[in-house]
Amino acid sequence: MTAMGVEVSKLRRKRLWLTVLLVLGFELLWIVAILTVSLSRETTAPHTMGYAIGQASQVHAIVAPILATVVVSRLAAMEHDGAMLPVLFAANQSRGSLFLTKYAVAATISTTATVIVVAAVALVAGGQGVPADPGLMIAWLLGLVLANLGIVAIQLLLALLFQRQAVTLTVGIVGGLVGSFAGFVPPTIAAFIPWQYPGLVTPVRMEQTGGTITGFPLVDHLGVLIALVGVVGAACTAAGTAVFAHRVSR
Amino acid sequence: MSALGIERQKSKRAWILLVVAVLLVGLNVFNGAGNYLGNADIFEAQGLTWIAVWGQAGLLWAILFFPFLITVRAASLTRMEHEQANWRRLASYGAHLRIYRGKIVLLAGFVLLCQAMFVAAVLVVSLALGFDLTPSDVAAMLSWGLLGAVGGMTVAAIQLLVGILVRSFATNVAIGLVASIGSLMVTLVAPLLEAVYPYAQIGVGMRVRALDWPTLPETLGYLTGNLLLILVAVFVGxxxxxxxxx
Amino acid sequence: MKMLLGLVAPTSGRVQMLGEPFSQRSAKRVLPRVGSLIESPSFYGHLTGRENLDIVRRIKGAPTTAVDAALETVRLTQAAKKLAKEYSLGMKQRLGIAMALLGSPELLILDEPTNGLDPAGIHEIRELIKSLPRTHGLTVIVSSHLLSEIEQMADTIGIINQGRMLYQGSLSGLEDAGRLVLTLEDAEQAAAMLRAQGWQIEQVQGREVTLPVYEDKHIPQLVSSMVNAGVGIYRVEIRRRSLEETFLELTERAQTVQVAA
Structure with a gap:
């Protein structure tokens, strides 16, 4: 698809990879730190992959929206800075096509980052003697990939509509940071905030008694949550494309 | 100071960020109050009142939300000059250093304002929850708030420098955010480094973990350390x- | 031009501005006396034209009246309330010039000032620039690649090619004295005859005989001697090289010199 090729070639010398490396690298460092420290100190709860996922998910739920927001902002700012949107549209690129190709690039980057994070969790946990649990990992990975889609769609729409990137960055980051309150936001509320989806699709939840962690049992209705997330993500993508395509002015 | 006046004139829509700040303060303090009410019996038993709210609300405020606000404000201040080659124009007037000074002062005002809002919110909520606040309690809130603001200035100075070096707004914010969240990691992995890690200083100043008055040497060390960091950042800038x- | 304003450091050599060697310290004294517009105009898009100018005024410490005066000078008074990011290219250019004028500078450095303007605008700005030394008592340095423009504006010009100053002096110094060119029926025969009579022949080519430009009083004699000899005369004219040709020749010559070196 030439539109994709064009989008990728626009990234030359932009050092987007550096920004991604900064955020992703930091997340990986943090996950490694938290997993090694918590697993080595943990005496009560069983060392399952669910435990690892539960711990790592607290980190990922905060960073994933940040990464998606920042990447999308960079992609949109590129066009705003050069005042290229009117030029592209005059050159007969359809607005829908622009939205979808940028979406595809951002989604690819997010998905790749997610895969790296999940792989890292598996590796580090395995290194600490945690037995492998491919089914759980795949469920988590699937959920996370779908969860990203909605975030990328909404953020892209905001980033392309508003030239002031401060707007999209504030929305995306605050939306993600809100989840840091009280560890997990209850699913009923999180279902309405797409930026909370990476946390929502965590296949396990923390069980505590009197302040100590006792385990990370599976969440009920995980399939429903993932489906919800996927549907909302798809809806956001469609809506985002439609809204952007119908804007009359640049 | 006219440079400050000029910077204020340029910041036309900065009020939007202040509204966001109010919301975030509200969110954090609400969370703090909710946490208190959820564990009211435990706290009552320990005789903790406003401190519980301060600690819970202040933790995320100091580590995430306050640095986020500072980062966005600093990034906006430098971004407007990167656009349209305004740094070059300012340099052609020989005014670029003066303008930088104006931005620092404006940012300092923003830091103080946000922190003041936080302290005020905790005060209000404490009164609403019916706490008995002694003058020493209020003094604590004000002092710790002020100390935290000094830490905020450190973050501000560093982020302003980052903004001069990095053109992209998003990358700027990403750096500030990653560095701020990194303070959580520092606390986890190397707690001793917390005293020197710049982005952790707000939390240290606000005593969100210690929850008690700092000693005189601690205070002096804190103030000197932060002043040093600020001066270095400004100097490099x-x-x-x-x-x-x- | 960037070096004159301290925006770029010279790789070698020194810069002197307004009688002082240019340095970080002297910049503080010198730059307030200089107004400039380098490359594309800079402005804050989210502010109006007037607000932009007011900021520059405050930085330079100019009086409040300076803004209206500057707007008036560049004819932006009507559009002063519009956001700068909505300005057309020409209006942005005018805004940049207005900014340069604030603070009563002694020296104005303008980089392609008529860039993006329509013919009426070009004329206006050109007339403005020409009038500035008279009305504001300042000196203007203009850079342009449009020789026709420079011809109409400047008294003293410099030609820089590949980092070297090829010519610096008055415009008239570049004017070609020209050659007297006779287009004749039989150039060879006529040239031989004229040479024998003592006229200086520079070149004979085809039907053209080229001589240096003699004073007017000699021309009738030249023409009558040819007529008396029965030479068919088609044209008697003075041909001058245009400024463009002079410029191209200068730069080409410099290039060959460089290649040879």
């Missing part, structure tokens, strides 16, 4: 601006 070719 000036150096970069002066040497930069357009």
């Amino acid at each position: 000036r150096l970069v601006l002066r040497r930069r070719e357009h």
